[in-house]
Each structure stands twice: as structure tokens, then as C-alpha cells.
Amino acid sequence: xxxxxxxxGGTSVGTIERIKNTAKRVIAEKKKGNDVVVxxxxxxxxxxxxxxxxxxxxxxxxxxxxxMLLSTGEQVTISLLSIALxxxxxxxxxxxxWQAGILTENVHSNARILNIDQTxxxxxxxANRIIVVAGFQGVSENNEITTLGRGGSDxxxxxxxxxxxxxxxxIYTDVTGxxxxxxxxxxxxxxxxxxxxxEMLELSNLGAGVLHSRAVEFAKNYNVPLEVCSSMVxxxxxxxxxxxxxxxxxxxxxxxxxxxxxxxxxxxLKDKLTNLSGIFTTLANKNINVDIxxxxxxxxENPYLSFTIKHEDLRDTIQLLESKQDELCFDHFEYESGxxxxxxxxxxxxxxxxxxxxxxxxxxxxxxxIRMVSTSEIKVSTVLEESYMVKAAQLLHTAFGLDVVEQQV
Amino acid sequence: xxxxxxxxGGTSVGTIERIKNTAKRVIAEKKKGNDVVVxxxxxxxxxxxxxxxxxxxxxxxxxxxxxMLLSTGEQVTISLLSIALxxxxxxxxxxxxWQAGILTENVHSNARILNIDQTxxxxxxxANRIIVVAGFQGVSENNEITTLGRGGSDxxxxxxxxxxxxxxxxIYTDVTGxxxxxxxxxxxxxxxxxxxxxEMLELSNLGAGVLHSRAVEFAKNYNVPLEVCSSMVxxxxxxxxxxxxxxxxxxxxxxxxxxxxxxxxxxxLKDKLTNLSGIFTTLANKNINVDIxxxxxxxxENPYLSFTIKHEDLRDTIQLLESKQDELCFDHFEYESGxxxxxxxxxxxxxxxxxxxxxxxxxxxxxxxIRMVSTSEIKVSTVLEESYMVKAAQLLHTAFGLDVVEQQV
Numbered sequence: 052x053x054x055x056x057x058x059x060g061g062t063s064v065g066t067i068e069r070i071k072n073t074a075k076r077v078i079a080e081k082k083k084g085n086d087v088v089v090x091x092x093x094x095x096x097x098x099x100x101x102x103x104x105x106x107x108x109x110x111x112x113x114x115x116x117x118x119m120l121l122s123t124g125e126q127v128t129i130s131l132l133s134i135a136l137x138x139x140x141x142x143x144x145x146x147x148x149w150q151a152g153i154l155t156e157n158v159h160s161n162a163r164i165l166n167i168d169q170t171x172x173x174x175x176x177x178a179n180r181i182i183v184v185a186g187f188q189g190v191s192e193n194n195e196i197t198t199l200g201r202g203g204s205d206x207x208x209x210x211x212x213x214x215x216x217x218x219x220x221x222i223y224t225d226v227t228g229x230x231x232x233x234x235x236x237x238x239x240x241x242x243x244x245x246x247x248x249x250e251m252l253e254l255s256n257l258g259a260g261v262l263h264s265r266a267v268e269f270a271k272n273y274n275v276p277l278e279v280c281s282s283m284v285x286x287x288x289x290x291x292x293x294x295x296x297x298x299x300x301x302x303x304x305x306x307x308x309x310x311x312x313x314x315x316x317x318x319x320l321k322d323k324l325t326n327l328s329g330i331f332t333t334l335a336n337k338n339i340n341v342d343i344x345x346x347x348x349x350x351x352e353n354p355y356l357s358f359t360i361k362h363e364d365l366r367d368t369i370q371l372l373e374s375k376q377d378e379l380c381f382d383h384f385e386y387e388s389g390x391x392x393x394x395x396x397x398x399x400x401x402x403x404x405x406x407x408x409x410x411x412x413x414x415x416x417x418x419x420x421i422r423m424v425s426t427s428e429i430k431v432s433t434v435l436e437e438s439y440m441v442k443a444a445q446l447l448h449t450a451f452g453l454d455v456v457e458q459q460v
Numbered sequence: 461x462x463x464x465x466x467x468x469g470g471t472s473v474g475t476i477e478r479i480k481n482t483a484k485r486v487i488a489e490k491k492k493g494n495d496v497v498v499x500x501x502x503x504x505x506x507x508x509x510x511x512x513x514x515x516x517x518x519x520x521x522x523x524x525x526x527x528m529l530l531s532t533g534e535q536v537t538i539s540l541l542s543i544a545l546x547x548x549x550x551x552x553x554x555x556x557x558w559q560a561g562i563l564t565e566n567v568h569s570n571a572r573i574l575n576i577d578q579t580x581x582x583x584x585x586x587a588n589r590i591i592v593v594a595g596f597q598g599v600s601e602n603n604e605i606t607t608l609g610r611g612g613s614d615x616x617x618x619x620x621x622x623x624x625x626x627x628x629x630x631i632y633t634d635v636t637g638x639x640x641x642x643x644x645x646x647x648x649x650x651x652x653x654x655x656x657x658x659e660m661l662e663l664s665n666l667g668a669g670v671l672h673s674r675a676v677e678f679a680k681n682y683n684v685p686l687e688v689c690s691s692m693v694x695x696x697x698x699x700x701x702x703x704x705x706x707x708x709x710x711x712x713x714x715x716x717x718x719x720x721x722x723x724x725x726x727x728x729l730k731d732k733l734t735n736l737s738g739i740f741t742t743l744a745n746k747n748i749n750v751d752i753x754x755x756x757x758x759x760x761e762n763p764y765l766s767f768t769i770k771h772e773d774l775r776d777t778i779q780l781l782e783s784k785q786d787e788l789c790f791d792h793f794e795y796e797s798g799x800x801x802x803x804x805x806x807x808x809x810x811x812x813x814x815x816x817x818x819x820x821x822x823x824x825x826x827x828x829x830i831r832m833v834s835t836s837e838i839k840v841s842t843v844l845e846e847s848y849m850v851k852a853a854q855l856l857h858t859a860f861g862l863d864v865v866e867q868q869v
Contacts, residue, residue: 067513067516067517070517071517101536104476104536104540105539105540105543107476108476108479108480108540108543108544108547109543109544109546109547112543112546112547113542113543113546115553116539116542116543116546116554117539119535119538119539119542119554119556120535120536120539120540120543122535123532123535123536126528126529126531126532126535127510127513127529127532129528130514130525130526130528130529131513131514131517131529133522133525133528134514134517134518134521134522134525134529135517135518137518137521137522137525138517138518138521144524145525145528147528147605149558149603150603150605171603194558194559194580196556196559
């Protein structure tokens with residue numbers, strides 16, 4: 052008998068029927084003789100609806116009040132799921148973030164979990180109750196309700212699993228696991244049996260979307276065994292753990308891609324060191340997320356800096372750079388929209404120096420021009436024209452042997 | 461400069477427009493130089509919607525989980541109202557029941573307030589913030605979210621006013637004050653300038669509906685000055701206080717009425733004393749509210765007991781009496797539906813012995829048969845046929861001089 056943490060996202064609890072279905076998954080785990088702690092998100096579109104109510108009152112509602120408002124979404128789901136579990140004959144108790152002892156920083160809309168006070172949860176576990184915890188929310192030391200930002204419910208689940216030394220943390224989603232690529236675009240993509248934390252981290256960051264990177268990071272730090280699986284289909288999902296023994300043969304374990312990328316190039320930086328930090332601090336202060344950064348520190352006359360942003364941040368970025376041109380000491384800047392990022396990920400490439408070369412070769416042979424390159428130990432990213440994105444991903448998927456193999460289980 | 465508690469019900473915060481309007485009322489009070497604590501209910505139909513979600517999952521959801529579920533309703537309103545206040549340039553902070561220190565019994569769905577820990581509220585008052593508290597909810601000593609039952613938000617407001625020694629507790633409703641009778645049925649009804657706690661208590665109990673009796677009782681016990689006024693119209697409401705000096709001339713201050721009353725008569729009670737308690741304990745255990753009770757303890761052969769219930773409880777009552785006939789030792793019982801209760805209320809009647817006689821005379825003269833009578837020091841209630849209810853109320857309203865007087869301010 053062990054302890055399992057199960058996390059269900061907004062789609063899995065989006066309707067009364069789905070809540071009933073989720074209750075069945077929870078009961079199945081309980082019937083195996085396990086203690087079960089369930090973490091749920093708000094029902095389907097609830098969060099969006101609450102946000103739009105607030106926006107009708109104010110274009111910039113305070114983050115504190117938004118946390119008060121949005122945290123009701125999960126509280127509705129935990130009580131409904133507990134009611135469904137009780138109706139099926141299983142004793143269940145719902146706990147809000149503060150009742151579950153999820154202590155966070157005193158920061159609104161994007162707080163980090165500092166500690167979990169297990170007193171209340173342990174009390175209910177001893178009484179053999181299924182515990183249903185509101186994801187995405189916590190409480191600061193001065194009793195303020197906080198929320199954890201994007202992917203918050205994943206983080207709640209992993210943090211609880213870490214604190215309670217759970218045997219497993221199961222993340223239920225609307226897909227059956229982690230795929231070698233997005234099956235909506237790459238029909239030959241297949242589900243991975245297992246993947247390492249680092250690989251998953253690269254894939255989450257690259258927009259694979261199954262699991263939030265903060266949660267994966269948390270799981271890696273506390274060595275929490277994760278399983279990503281489907282809330283609809285009964286089959287094994289993808290295990291995420293430190294050492295992945297299976298599929299060692301695959302050097303590349305996934306191809307990720309993301310569109311609506313814009314490249315900004317800043318020319319004639321006067322004082323490179325100061326200005327580098329100046330530019331990125333200025334952008335960060337406005338919550339503009341910078342992804343790939345390339346700077347070639349040459350002794351030439353025209354030093355330049357390139358970086359990529361999401362297209363939606365372009366207007367703010369232009370405005371910022373224009374208004375601070377004097378302060379940041381550069382000549383001029385240019386931008387290029389309509390780009391995409393295609394990346395290959397795999398721990399195996401650390402010891403395989405030819406991987407990047409093979410990637411470039413594959414793209415070039417197919418006349419796809421590479422605009423930028425960025426590498427990490429387990430990832431190579433390329434920036435290219437958006438119109439080539441899916442084609443490039445499919446080519447790489449095939450080239451690195453990721454396509455579905457017939458008879459594969 | 462004083463401290464004012466304002467309470468707004470579900471209608472006053474039912475839409476975004478109404479929340480903006482409510483914010484204006486709050487700001488007007490703040491601009492007078494007062495500290496303001498606002499108590500709000502859930503938006504319009506929110507509670508009903510949440511209840512029906514729960515009922516889709518279970519016919520009898522646990523009271524604990526219903527408290528978790530329903531308490532989200534007020535939490536949504538407090539944050540939205542705080543956002544509206546901030547948008548208008550006033551610093552505001554929303555507090556849930558537990559954040560406001562509203563400590564209750566550890567009972568779900570109908571908890572009583574035990575104490576109010578003012579620490580957090582005082583902290584925000586010192587910072588000159590408008591405080592927006594979720595009505596209807598509190599927290600028990602073991603950190604369980606509780607709700608206060610019907611009229612809970614009124615009770616929250618009065619309890620806060622008592623604890624904070626507020627100068628006034630203003631209850632905003634969709635009517636402009638307390639009327640001599642329900643203006644929807646009695647067109648000549650007029651607004652009272654003032655009324656005593658006891659009179660208001662009788663009127664709330666009799667279904668006047670403006671203010672919940674628990675809240676009035678609380679106000680009476682702690683001597684909290686109340687004002688019932690309109691959230692839509694700018695005019696003085698009705699003051700509720702201990703000693704009402706104005707309108708002393710009115711012996712009767714209001715006519716209340718209520719339909720869908722059923723009378724149960726139990727015949728041949730074997731052991732009267734034991735069985736009286738037995739019957740009412742049995743009914744109370746099933747949450748069946750008994751109103752008027754009449755027992756004529758004669759030495760005759762056929763002792764009987766009559767009492768009235770709401771028609772909606774008739775099925776349960778019949779089932780109970782049938783199943784417990786042997787245990788409760790009676791011969792048989794009868795019931796009569798289609799009845800109504802019409803009452804006159806006024807502190808003045810204590811010293812005016814002819815009031816009841818005048819009431820009976822007025823009804824009898826108009827050929828309205830009185831089926832039951834019940835009296836208290838400041839109230840006389842009659843039970844009569846439902847079809848005569850409004851007519852009887854109008855006749856009494858006129859007979860006791862309550863009709864609108866021309867030129868009355």
C-alpha cells in the first residue's frame with residue numbers, strides 16, 4: 052500500500068459528467084489499496100469567465116484581488132469532486148490551498164511554494180479519507196490567498212507528492228502521454244514510454260504543453276516519479292524519472308516546435324556589456340519573455356545582438372526600444388516576424404557530437420534556411436521561416452528515427 | 461468620523477453594472493469621512509446555480525462540501541467589488557470569512573458566529589482601506605469553512621457592527637425600507653420611519669422578508685443601530701433601534717401575512733405531556749418547522765393538539781406521523797391545507813387590551829372565519845382561509861390606521 056497523488060486539469064473536470072468520470076479514476080486508485088491525494092484545476096472555462104468579469108470593472112485589476120477571485124474556481128471543483136466521491140461511497144474531504152497547508156511567498160499571481168504544512172492532510176489520511184486539494188493556490192504567511200501562475204496545479208501536485216513522499220504523481224491530461232512530437236501536426240509521432248526530467252524540461256519549455264516546466268523542475272529537484280496519462284483512455288502513460296533505461300537507442304527523443312516567433316536585431320551597441328544587461332532588464336520588467344539570444348562579440352565596427360520574442364510581445368518591445376534608445380545606447384534595430392522554432396531534444400546527444408550536424412544537414416538538404424541556432428547539452432533549436440515549421444519537424448522526426456514503428460506496443 | 465457597516469444583498473451585486481452602482485454607495489459613505497466595512501452576498505443566482513451543480517452529482521451532498529462550494533459565491537463578489545472600488549480610486553481589500561476573523565461553531569450550513577477576531581480588519585482600517593467582507597461565511601476553530609444559513613449575510617453585517625462598535629449598520633435591499641405591509645399586495649402600505657427590534661423581529665418571523673430575524677436578534681442583543689434602505693433609490697430608510705419615539709400613536713405598526721400554511725390536528729393523545737414533546741422532537745429532527753401550536757388541555761374524552769406547518773413540509777410530516785403513530789401514542793390525525801396566517805404587530809398593543817378584539821371584530825364583520833389564533837405581547841396572529849389572506853390584511857391595514865396618509869412625508 053502506497054500513496055499516490057493524482058492531478059486532473061480543467062478539461063477533466065469541465066462538466067458534471069467528466070467530474071463523475073474523474074471520480075471513477077480516483078476510486079480505481081483507492082481500490083488498489085493506496086492512499087490518494089487528488090489535485091484539481093478549475094472547471095473548463097471558469098477562469099476565463101472570472102477574468103472577463105474582472106476586466107469589465109477594470110483594465111488592470113489588482114493581482115491580490117485577482118487571486119481572491121480566481122482561487123474560487125478550484126474551490127468549486129474540489130467540493131464537486133468530493134461530493135461525487137461521497138456519492139460513490141468513498142469518504143472524501145476537499146481542502147483549499149490554505150487548508151492543505153500550501154504555504155507560498157507573499158506574492159500575488161505567480162507565487163512560489165515555500166513549504167507544505169502536512170498536519171491537516173495527514174490527519175485526514177489517517178482517517179482513510181480521499182483528499183481533494185485545490186490546485187494553483189496557496190496562502191502566504193500573513194494569510195493572503197496567493198496563486199501559483201501558469202501550470203500552478205501541476206506544481207501543487209508535484210509539491211504535495213514531494214512533501215508526502217508519494218510513490219507516484221500522476222498527471223492526467225487530454226492526451227495519453229508525452230509524444231515524440233505533437234501528433235496533431237506530425238501524424239507519425241508516437242508515445243514515449245519514459246523520458247528523463249531534463250528531456251521533459253526541454254520539451255515543456257519548447258511548448259509541448261503537456262506538463263508545466265515549473266512542475267517538472269520541482270519533480271526533478273525532489274526526485275518525484277511522474278506519470279503523464281490520459282483521463283479518458285485506460286492505458287499506461289509516459290513515465291518521467293531520473294534515469295531512463297528504456298529506449299536508450301534513441302539519441303533524439305522528441306521534436307518540438309513553436310510558431311509566432313519574432314527576431315529582433317539591435318545594431319551598434321555602444322557599450323556592449325552594460326547594454327546587454329540593460330536591454331534584457333528593461334524587457335523583463337515589462338514581462339516580455341526573451342527566448343534565444345545570440346550575440347557575436349567581434350571587434351568589428353558593427354556589433355549586433357539578436358534575440359527572439361513571442362509575436363504577441365512585439366508591439367510592447369518596439370515601444371520600449373524606441374523610448375529607451377538613448378538610455379540603452381544603440382544605433383537602430385530591426386525585426387523579422389513570421390518565424391518559428393524547431394528543436395530536437397534528447398539526453399543521448401551529449402555523447403553524440405554529430406547530432407547537430409545531422410539536423411542542419413537534414414534541413415539544408417531540403418532547402419530550409421536556418422536563421423538562428425541555439426544549443427544546450429540535450430537540445431538543439433533552430434529558428435526558421437514559419438511556413439516551413441511543420442515540414443521541418445516532420446523531416447527531423449523521420450531523420451532521427453522517431454516515426455511510429457509497425458507492431459510497436 | 462465614525463465607522464459604518466454596509467450590507468448589500470445578492471440583487472445589489474447581481475450584475476457588473478450593479479456592482480459599480482454599489483461601489484458608488486460605498487464611496488459616498490467613505491467620502492463622508494467614515495471608516496467603511498462592506499458585507500456582500502453572492503451575485504444574484506450564483507448560489508442556486510452552485511446548488512444545482514451539486515444536486516446533479518448527489519441528491520444529498522454533505523453539508524461540509526456544500527459550505528465549501530457555496531462560500532465561493534461571496535468570495536467572487538468581494539473581489540469584484542474591491543476591484544470596482546480600486547478602479548474608482550479608493551483603496552479596498554476583500555476578506556473571506558476566515559480572513560475577516562469570523563469564528564463560528566463547528567457546524568455546517570447553519571453555524572452561529574461565536575466570536576470575531578478583529579486583528580486583520582483593524583490592521584486594514586488603520587491603513588484607511590475600505591474593507592469588503594464575504595457575508596454568510598465563517599471558519600470553525602479547526603479551520604473548516606462554515607456558512608451561517610439563511611439571512612447569513614445580514615448576520616455577518618450585524619455581528620461585525622457589534623464587534624467593531626460601529627455607529628450604524630446599513631442593510632441595503634431592493635425595497636426602500638420596512639413597510640406597514642407588503643406593498644406588492646397592499647397598495648396603501650407605507651414606509652415606517654422607525655421600528656423597534658422586537659417589532660422587526662415579529663415582522664421578520666412573519667415573512668416580511670426584508671431582514672432576517674437572526675440578524676435582528678443579534679442587533680437587539682448588542683444594541684446595534686440598524687437602517688434598512690434601498691440600494692437603488694437615494695432616500696432615508698427605516699431605522700431599527702431599541703426605543704422608537706416616533707409614531708408612538710400607532711398601536712399597530714405592521715400587518716404581515718404568509719400563505720401555504722397547513723394545519724395538522726392530532727386526536728386522542730394518550731399521554732399528553734410525553735407525547736407533546738415526542739411529536740415536536742420528532743418533527744424538529746426532520747427539520748420540519750412548526751409555527752403556531754394550540755393545545756387545549758381539557759378533561760374531555762377527546763384531547764387534541766393542533767399545529768401549523770409550511771405546506772412544503774406536509775408530505776414529510778404525514779410520513780413521520782404515520783410511521784411513528786404507535787410510538788407517539790395517538791388515535792389519528794387530520795390535516796387542512798390552503799390556509800394562511802395574517803398577523804398584526806406593534807409594541808403599543810401591550811398596554812392596549814382591546815387590540816385583539818378589534819382585529820377579530822374586523823375580520824368577523826367581513827365574514828372571514830378565523831381558524832386559529834396565537835398571541836404574543838406585541839403580536840396577534842390569525843389563521844384563515846388562503847383565499848381571504850390579502851383581503852384580511854388590507855382590511856386590518858385600514859382598520860388600524862396604517863394606510864398612506866396624504867401629504868405624509
